[in-house]
Each structure stands twice: as structure tokens, then as C-alpha cells.
Amino acid sequence: MGLKRNVGLVTGLRYQGKGPMLTFVLHRIGGLGIVIFVATHILASFLGGPAGVFVNTIYQHWAFQIVVFFCALFHAINGLRIVILDLWPKLIEHQREAIWMEWGIFFPIYTIAVIVILRTALGG
Amino acid sequence: MTEKSRTVSLTKRGFNFDTFMWAFVRLSALAMYLCAFIGLGGALIMGARTQMNLADIMRWMFMPNPNHVLNTNIPDIAPWTTVFWKIMGSAIVLFATSHGLYGLLSVLEDYLTEPRLRRAMRILFVLLTAVMMAIGVYIMWTS
């Protein structure tokens, strides 16, 4: 009797948690992205040889840099927000403002970085 | 009416892997912020503004390894290869691997709650972290 409680990934992601939940999802994606990037990078450097060179050419590609930079910067700034709120729970009452501030810091930095990366990569 | 402050001792409230890692993840995040800003400051002092492009500065910030400046046209490599930067790089390796792998572990632990599996994953986490740290530090001091 009754349906199982399983909440699939898609069902979960469709929950309208809006802003706060979006930051959580991006934080996870960002964190996993960095882990994968750094892990392969370290391994590649350790192995050296053709494999290392192969990884190097990927991560030096401008598109990859834009993605990894998003992961790193978002994870770092969002992480800072969470660290601050976690260590000073009183500030949690202002969590909505914290998210606005976070995007306010993230967007200018990321936009400038993307422009610079693109200009370097495409403009030569 | 008691106005004295209420505290619960460590033995009474318990201290475990999670209690430790929660604090560690947060503090290591702050530590990495500190390292990154030292890396950025150091790079600027060493003249990165004229010698490096933004992407390379970023890579130096997050990993002050001379490999990350080798590809750049730098006249004098010496200041980038001191023991100080090796220590800085090692610190980042230590913080980043533990922080990152623990993140991976806690994502897995959200979904996989079977107690024996959990214990196995935690052992694997400790081993993997140790190995990755060793590799990272080894590279740092040999390159």
C-alpha cells in the first residue's frame, strides 16, 4: 500500500526552492567540478608524459577555464557566505540579504574574468 | 532565575568525526582564502602584473607551484621557487585535498546511509586523502 518515498534527482531539482536552493546546487556542482579538476590535474602532473600533456591542453583551453573558474569562484564565494553564517548563526536572519550580496560580489568578478580570459584567448 | 551562562562539557555533548570535520571544513576554507590572498600578494610583489596574464595569476593564487608560471614568459624564475612557496603550496595541497575529498564524502553520505558502507567509505576517505596529500606534496617538493 502506498508509493515509495524515493525522491529522484529530477524530482528533487524541480522543487521550487529558488535562490537558496540554487546556490546549494551550484555549490555542489562547483565543489565536485573542482575535485575532479584538481584530482586529474595532480594525477597528470604526477604521471607526466603524454597523459599529463593531454590534461594540460584541456585545462588550458579557454572554455574549460571559464567553466572551472565559475566552479572555483562560486564555490569560494558561496562557501564564504556559508562559513560566515555557520560561525555566526545570529547573522542567519539576514540570509536573504547574504545571497544578494553574494551574487553582487560574484557577478562583477566573474564577468571581468570571463572578458579577460576571452580577450586573451581570442584576441591572441 | 539563573542568569549564569550555560555550558555543556565536551565529554557530555560528545565529539566525533562529524563534529571535527564540520569545523575543519570551515576553517580550512578560511585558511585557503588566506593562502590565496598571500599567493596573490606575493605574485604582485614579484611583478606578476607585468609578467603574467590573469589566468596564470589565478592558477598561482590557488596553487603557488612554479609549474604554474613556467609557461609564462618570466625573466627570473628564482623568486617563484623558494622554500616559502613550497610550504605555501603544500599547505594548500593539504587543505584542498581534505576539504575536497570530505566534500565528496558528505555528498555520498547523504545518499548512502548503510552503517557498514559508511564506515568503509570513511576509511577509504582517510586513505585516499593521505595518498593524494602525499602525491601533491611530493610533486610540490620535487618539481
Add this chain to the structure above:
Amino acid sequence: MKTHQFEVIVVGAGGAGLMAGLYASKTAKTAVISKLYPTRSHTGTAQGGIAAALGNIEKDTPEWHCYDTVKGSDYLGDQDAIEFMTSEAPGIVYELEHMGLPFDRTPEGRIAQRPFGGHTNNETGRPVRRACHAADRTGHMILQTLYQQCIKNKVNFFDEFQVVDLLMVDGKAAGVVAIELATGELHTFHAKAVIFATGGHGRIWEITSNAYALTGDGPAIVARRGIPLQDMEFFQFHPTGIYKLGILITEGVRGEGGVLINGKGERFMSNYAKTVKDLASRDVVSRAMYLEMREGRGINGQNYLYLDVRPETVNKYAALDGRTNPDGSPYTVTGEQILKKLPDIIDFCRTYLGVDPLTQPMPVQPTAHYAMGGIPTNIYGEVLLDENKTVVPGLYAAGECACVSVHGANRLGCNSLVDIVVFGKNAGLHAAEYAQGASFVDLPAAPEQPARAALETFYKGDGSEKVYDLANEMKHEMFANMGVFRIEEGMKHALAKIRELKERLKHVKVSDSGKIFNMELMNAWELQNLLELAEVTTVSALARQESRGGHAREDFPKRDDVNWLKHTLAYAKDGKVELKYKSVAITKYQPKERVY
């Protein structure tokens, strides 16, 4: 069909039921059966406070509380019971505090108290701070605290079990039959003692502060077993329900200094109650509001008035009244203080009306609120069968579904919470004591059969009527003709309508043939209960040719102590309602005119 055996069965898990379950389970094997999860009970919506003469802020005594309650009851309350309740009140409030209930506090750390309608300093006649409160969610705190204590004491709960029948053998209570909502299965609960604590039946009326669940199941079930219902004509209309929705706005708003304003911008209550004004007893205020609206002084000529708790209004009238703080300084409030003391009210208004009470007045109208009448009991919670107060062995009732009678013809604000905890505890203790000395009586074969048959009739109708429509017609009729003011022809119209609806209910066909959570079947059965209680209410009201408390007749506007200082007992069995009368216990206070 499953059978369970417990020494004591409590039906209902609101304040009274949990209190009864908590105390009964200390010495007897007890189960609490509830159609809702206990924390969903309507006790949780009680807002303002629980009345007890603690005297934490200013002088107060249980005797004053007793007199105020007698006066508030329009002298219909039994004074021995009222004296018992008001003298128990401080002790039980302390007991709740010891259970962890988070009352608001005075600067000295004692339980905070606020003024409430009808509660006065007997020497000066002015409002006294008697309502012990936890913000404006005192009932919520009581309900949560009692449920928590029940968990702590490992009380057995049968949540989401709807009790549909009372089993009686040789005039003794022998158990109940209940449907497990999750499976649709009938369970028989064999018991030595049964306590009914099922709450009120405000869903008879259109505009009501009552929950969907308040369908008077308990009184209807026992009435079918030949137990009378007492004083059913007295139903309280709370003055301040949110316009059209009926959601309650606590009297605490007026306790904190809020005032009622009519369409001409006047504070009209000073014309009706010179001394306590807006804090007169609820029946008085509701009638005053109706009179104002009838005279065309509603807001924009419509059927609502304003309840104004904007700081500037509060301060203006507090200064005019010469109201002071306990230390003698003039009473003033700021918006922030009001928000802190009445957070839920302000949230309701913002959510449902888009009105911010701190800057705008709230549109209000009287709303059906509380059943003074119910299953007759004595102060031990024992159900009484007749005018000679014959006890029904093993059957107990407490809370709103019972009539002790401590509220008489009109209940004072904050007295219901005292009622449920004092008499809930008493019923639990005495039921357990009774169970110790009694043995299980044998149940007849297939005890659930009558209940099963009664439910199956809802599948046999021709389907030409719908429960939803019948319920709406009943509510509309009752609010129009059995509301704050009543008149013979209106009541006769209402009675005819109810009898017509009872006939039409036979045509209802439940479309949901499933067993699991068949709420449609439950709603049909609940409507049957409501219609029966509506009929009892109307018949009792038609007979009572006077105006007293919650029963105000335009054709008999005066109270008549010579002929009507007596309780109504209505026997509703086999489709007929028979009335008998019972004397009122008068000890200290002789009836006199009621002036506020």
C-alpha cells in the same frame, strides 16, 4: 475486524483528551484515540491565555475569578463547579509550567498575565490581569506541552482513528468502535471506562472560528445512546472574527488596548458597558456589534466593524480611560510591543486580509466560537443521565464537548483552557480510579455491526444530493436564524430546514468506494452529527423563552429567573428531541442584573 482492550479509552486528543490520557495512564492501561494527529487539535488555536488568579502583576483572588465566571455565565453556571474550577486554576497553571510550558514572563521571572473580557477586580470593577499567556499562542503551547508529556510518559495513541460508536452494556460504558482511516478497517476498543473529549461543533454555523474537524462527533454519538445533551441552545459568538472568514482575533487584542470602532468612527462599546467597555463579556460585545450594524453603523453600512489596535488609537483611548501600568504610570504602547505580544494575529491579518493591523484597522464580525452546552457531567467528569444527576457508570466527558456546567449561558474568555485542563485531569484520574475497581463487561457479538450499518447507508442513497451542498445550506440557515439574535419564527424556519436537510441526507451517495482515507464517507457521517446537534440546538432554543448569555431572543429580551433559571436536558433519540430541565447549583451568588 481488530479488537483492542484497554482499561481506559480517551476519545479525542485536544487539551482535555491529552490531560485525561496523561493522568489516566499513570495508573490504568490507557489509549487515546483521535481522528487527527494530536497536535492538529483545535486547542492549538486558542490564543489569548488561560485564566488563573495568580496575582503575579496585581491583586487577584480565585474568589473574584469565581464571581466573574458566575456573572459571565449569566447565573446559569453551577456555582459549586465554578468554585472548584477557579480554585484549582492557579495550581493547574503552575503544573503546566512545571511540565515546561513556556509562558511569557514578568521582569521578576513570574508568569505574565494580561486583561481579558469579563475578568475584573471585584473591588473597582475594572479589568484585571488574569490571563496567563504565551504570546498569542497559549493554546498551541498547552497542546504541544501536553503532547510532549504524553510522549514522555509513553501514552498509547491511536492517531487518525475516527470513533463512530459508543458501546454500552446494561447502561455501562463498555468501549468504542473506531475506523482506522488509513485502512478503513473497523476496530473495537473494549474498555472499562470511556472518556469523551471530542471538542465542539461550531461547524454548524457559516462564519465560525472552528476547525473543519469540530463536528460534534462525541455529543452526537452519546446522544444516540440515550444520553442527554445539556444547554445546547447556548453557543458563544466571539465578537472579533475576521470578516467573512471567521478566523479568530483574540480578545487579547482588546486586552492590550485595542478598541472596536463603528462606521461613524465612534468607540461604541462605552455605550453598552460603561466600566469595562471593550472588555465586556463576549455575548455583550457581540450583541452590541449586531445592534450597531443593524442601526446602519457598520463600516460603509455593511455587516462588519473595525477592531483598531494601531498604537495611536490604543494610546488615545488608554489615556481617555485613565489606564495605567502596574507601577501607576500611564499605559502606552508602541507598534513594536504590539507586534511582540500579538505576532500571530498580525500574521493572520497580513496573510488573509492584506491588512497590517499596525497601520490599518481590522474588519471584524462576530463568529461562532464555543459550545457552552454538551454532555452533562459533574466535576469528576462523570456523565450524568438525567435531572437527578444519575451517573452513567464508566462514561466520562471533558472539555468543550462536556457541560459541567462552568460556563452556563456564556463563557468568559480564557476559561475554556482552564476548563479543559482542570476537568480533563479530573476525568482522567476518576476514570482510572473507576477502572481499578471495575471489571470488563462482556461485549455483545459483533459489536461493530450498528456502526458498520450506519456507515453503509451512505452508499445506498440515490445520489441526488451532495454533502457539500447540504452542509452549506445548514450553515447558512443556522447563521441567519440561530445566530447572535434569535426570534421564534426564525428558529422555526431553521428547525424546518434542518429536518428537511436530515431527510435529504438520505439521498446522499458517497462516490468514493475505497477504504483507504475515505474522507468523503467521513464527511457525510460528520454532517449527520452536525445536523443532529443543530436540531437539538434549535429545539432547545425554541423552548427557552428568555434571553440569557449566548441565547438572545428578540421576542423575549429579558432574562427570566423565575421560569428559566434551569438547565435544559435534550434527549435526541430515534429522530425525536425530548426536553427535560435540571436545577442550577447556586451557592454564594444570588442572580442579579448583569452590568459591565
Add this chain to the structure above:
Amino acid sequence: MQVTLKISRYNPEVDKTFHYETYTLEAEPTDRVLDVLERIKGQYDGTLSFRRSCAHGICGSDAMRINGRNMLACKTLIRDVGEKITVEPVLGLRIIKDLIVDMEPFFDNYKKVLPYFINDSPLPEDGKERLQSPEARLRFDDTTKCILCGACTTSCPSFWASDEYLGPAALVNAHRFIFDDRDQAAAERLQIVNDVVGVWRCHTIFNCTVACPREIQITKAIGELKMALETGKLD
């Protein structure tokens, strides 16, 4: 105005899984979603099943997903959710029928945190109340508002992942007693929540705080529990 409700339906006695049914009817902008559900049940389809009681946001019966987000149907007005409304049961609990879910795992988790007042020291000699300053009372005021509707717990991705996680509601109730200075079992409760399926599964996502119909700062309460575990301070 015309409103269209797309409602998740599941009849365990017939269906293998849930499906959606659509109803269109007239409603006022100030109607509650619950009013509309009642009307659908009363006039169009008697088999539609959902829980409800007080209808003004105090009893906590009717938590459901409205337009993809947990809300109380009785505290949500049509004008706030628009003309096209999707109504689904909450996530993370077994669906029993239509919008009714199995609340037992939720209450089981609640019961794990000793959600009751514990103080075995003697009562004050005068038999009166234990004293508590208004400041101490205010310390846990926010978490006393919980109505156990389950909107928070069933909005939490950690709870979706595994119902072994105590969930926000249980932690809120642990907070209510841990920070009550009259209570003496703070240490026991802290030990209970100091677990991999206790506070540490909270990832500061804030879905609970957003979902709470009583506007309790749930994430803050959990944050205070975490800091209490790290520092031992209960102020």
C-alpha cells in the same frame, strides 16, 4: 476569476503510480487554496483526499507542494499563486492517497530528540512557577512556534536523500528544549543530534526556512545547535 488546478492523484486501491488531474473552476483571488480544494471535493470529485482541520495555519494538517514549493494550503491565497496551480503531496514521505502522505517517519524522528521538558530537580517550595527571565524565555521563543506540519523536513534535500536524517522539524524541537534554561537534559539531546544523521546532515540550504509557514528561522536554530556542539556554550 477562473483557476486551473493540476492535482496529483493516487488511489492505492487502483493505481500503480500517481497521475495528474486537472480541474477548472471559479474562485476569488482572496480564496485559500484549501477553499478551492474543498470545493473540488464537494462539487466535482468526492474521491479527492487531503488532510485539513483548522484552516488558518495553526494545526499543520495541510502541508503540500503548491506550484512546486511546500506550503500550507490554508495559508496560501489564490492571488499569491496565480491562476494555474499545481498541487502535489510533499516529497520524501510515502504517498498513501492523493495528497495524504505517511507522517509516521516524521513523527518517529521528532520523538527521537526527547521532545519534552526534563527537569527532575525539586519544584519551588512555594509550589509556584520556576522562575525564568524574559530574556531567557526569548532565547527559544522562535522554535516554540513549530506546529509539526512537516513542510520544512519534506523540503530538505538531505531528508529527500535519506529519511534517517532527523530533519529540520526534529532539530527545531531539540533546539526548543536545549535552549530553555529550565530544562536539564540539554547534554543528552546534544548527544542525540551530534550524529551523522543529526545536525551534520544539514547543509545550510535554507529550503526549510523558506518553507516554514510559521516563519521560524529553522536554519538559524540548526546553526545554533552546531555551534553549541562545537563550543559547548548554550547562550
